[in-house]
Amino acid sequence: MHDIVQDYYGKQLHSTDDLKTTACCDASAVPAWLKPLLAKVHPEVLSRYYGCGLVCPQLLEGCRVLDLGSGSGRDVYALAQLVGNRGEVIGVDMTPEQLAVAEQHRAWHAEKYGYSNVHFLQGYIEKLGVLDLEPGSFDVIVSNCVVNLSPDKDAVLRGVYRLLKNGGEFYFSDVYADRRVPESVRDDPVLYGECLGGALYWNDFIRLAHRHGFADPRLVEDRPLEITDPKLAPRVGN
Ligand SMILES: C[S@@+](CC[C@H](N)C(=O)[O-])C[C@H]1O[C@@H](n2cnc3c(N)ncnc32)[C@H](O)[C@@H]1O
Numbered sequence: 001m002h003d004i005v006q007d008y009y010g011k012q013l014h015s016t017d018d019l020k021t022t023a024c025c026d027a028s029a030v031p032a033w034l035k036p037l038l039a040k041v042h043p044e045v046l047s048r049y050y051g052c053g054l055v056c057p058q059l060l061e062g063c064r065v066l067d068l069g070s071g072s073g074r075d076v077y078a079l080a081q082l083v084g085n086r087g088e089v090i091g092v093d094m095t096p097e098q099l100a101v102a103e104q105h106r107a108w109h110a111e112k113y114g115y116s117n118v119h120f121l122q123g124y125i126e127k128l129g130v131l132d133l134e135p136g137s138f139d140v141i142v143s144n145c146v147v148n149l150s151p152d153k154d155a156v157l158r159g160v161y162r163l164l165k166n167g168g169e170f171y172f173s174d175v176y177a178d179r180r181v182p183e184s185v186r187d188d189p190v191l192y193g194e195c196l197g198g199a200l201y202w203n204d205f206i207r208l209a210h211r212h213g214f215a216d217p218r219l220v221e222d223r224p225l226e227i228t229d230p231k232l233a234p235r236v237g238n
Helices: 002-012 043-047 074-083 096-104 106-113 153-163 189-193 202-211
Strands: 064-068 088-093 118-122 138-144 164-173
Touching: 002 096, 002 189, 043 074, 043 096, 064 074, 064 153, 074 088, 074 106, 074 118, 074 138, 088 096, 096 106, 096 118, 106 118, 138 153, 153 164, 153 202
Parallel strands: 064 088, 064 138, 088 118, 138 164
Antiparallel strands: none
């Protein structure tokens, strides 16, 4: 599954406009507090945004934040402004093309913000333990539309729990289904890449969270997704 997803985000998609569902937020859905932060993010980084919404606390000054599946770095560069020069934001992604865009604009952002507090690491979110990240060292871990793409969600939550400080929090947006997704949807590479095939049944997610020590998972906001590509819609089966 990693190869399919890497190919999708590294080679098939070139910009937000290539997506085939409304999983990716439209501009009107960007919350007011985020708009001034995004105004200071490089246009090429913004053009390769494939998320379904950044969920995070806004008071993060001085915090250490990790972004799982950071893509071209939109959220990392927004968070960099919230944590300020005493904080740090690290983005992890497995796809070289996505990381290259993020990395390419690091100096541009450092100059714009007046400080450099961002790092990107190539790696799998199921194997956070092999990256040079100290256990119990992050105040907040975020992820924007990535956990569904993981073939081993148990490993992801286990790794997140290990890296969070005592009292730290995991904030993420993702795609969920109101039933277990059938095999035909799970095995379709485009549906998987579009964040539908790997979507968890909501109740399975709650069980998974509890299993890994997240005692009190909370839903902040939700909305139904629409499949905007007419060729793709029948493949979902409804
Ligand atoms: C839907 S995009 C979201 C990217 C970014 N969060 C954003 O909002 O633009 C999914 C990203 O997660 C990365 N990704 C997917 N599965 C991954 C995994 N198992 N390990 C590391 N990165 C992964 C992909 O390479 C891609 O950049």
